[in-house]
Amino acid sequence: MKKKSEMTKSEMSALIKKVITRFSLLPVILGTLILVPAGTFNYWHVYVYIAVLVIPMIVVLFYFLNVDPQFLERRTRAKEKEKKQIIIQVVFSLTFFSGFIIPGLDRRFGWSDVPLQIVIGADGVILAGYLIIFSVFRQNSYASRVVEINDNQKVISTGLYAIVRHPMYVGVIVMFIPTPLALGSYWGLLPMAAIPIAIVLRILNEEEVLSGELPGYKEYCQKTKRRLIPYIW
Numbered sequence: 276m277k278k279k280s281e282m283t284k285s286e287m288s289a290l291i292k293k294v295i296t297r298f299s300l301l302p303v304i305l306g307t308l309i310l311v312p313a314g315t316f317n318y319w320h321v322y323v324y325i326a327v328l329v330i331p332m333i334v335v336l337f338y339f340l341n342v343d344p345q346f347l348e349r350r351t352r353a354k355e356k357e358k359k360q361i362i363i364q365v366v367f368s369l370t371f372f373s374g375f376i377i378p379g380l381d382r383r384f385g386w387s388d389v390p391l392q393i394v395i396g397a398d399g400v401i402l403a404g405y406l407i408i409f410s411v412f413r414q415n416s417y418a419s420r421v422v423e424i425n426d427n428q429k430v431i432s433t434g435l436y437a438i439v440r441h442p443m444y445v446g447v448i449v450m451f452i453p454t455p456l457a458l459g460s461y462w463g464l465l466p467m468a469a470i471p472i473a474i475v476l477r478i479l480n481e482e483e484v485l486s487g488e489l490p491g492y493k494e495y496c497q498k499t500k501r502r503l504i505p506y507i508w
Contacts, residue, residue: 282344290344293351294336302329308372309458312379320382320394320459327398327457331405339412346412349419359480360421367473374451374467378460387461397456404450411435411443418443424484430491432498440482440495440502444474478502 282290302325309321339347381387412418414434417425435442448471455463482502485492502508 287344290348290351291340294340294347297351298332298336301332305375308375309379309382312376313382314379315382318379318382320378320457323394323398324401324454324457327402328405331402331409335409335412343416346416346418349417349425351420360477363473363477363480367470367477370466370469370473371451374454374463374470375458377466378455378458378463381455381460381462382458387459389456389459389461393456394459397453400453401450401457404446404448407435407446407449408443411446415443424488428489430489430495432495437499438501438505440499441478444478444503448474474503 305325305328306321310316310318313321336347414436415431417428417431419425435445439445451470452464452467455461455467482492482496486496
């Protein structure tokens with residue numbers, strides 16, 4: 276794995292520029308998806324939610340820029356090579372965006388009345404989900420956004436990977452399922468409930484690729500039986 280000291284200044288500069296550009300778009304996109312349907316800026320849930328996401332992400336970005344910048348470079352890749360994954364990605368994106376748009380509409384028309392303690396609790400669960408993802412990132416430098424096999428990639432079988440084969444997706448589910456509640460909406464849970472289905476489909480295709488191209492993955496599957504939920508699946 277190429278460390279920060281092994282990267283040229285131009286490579287680091289390009290990476291930092293790419294990361295800042297993409298990261299700065301996150302609050303803008305989320306704010307637009309939620310606040311436009313809501314028709315108001317008087318929506319404190321949104322600002323708390325974005326803070327819960329953005330503040331830890333800033334810390335994580337600085338951490339990996341110093342410790343493992345090549346991991347960040349891999350995470351900036353978004354173009355899937357597998358045709359099945361492209362289809363899953365398109366369907367998942369539509370579902371995912373609906374999980375933000377519907378809470379905005381809910382705010383506009385007053386469909387839900389979510390108690391404060393549930394809203395705050397949901398934010399806490401979301402933060403816990405991101406901490407799971409961060410832990411996965413630290414354990415697996417090859418945790419890419421796309422299904423691919425990199426040079427010198429090895430099977431990770433310790434830590435969270437000793438419990439389930441896809442702990443990052445556990446974090447994704449924990450992080451995003453309660454998002455509508457954090458935004459004060461019950462109705463937004465409907466599209467978010469489809470996330471586990473999309474993840475299961477992604478995992479099944481991903482394991483086909485890993486079993487065929489990553490040395491030692493089949494043996495790892497024999498050792499770690501469950502993909503997503505301990506003792507179940």
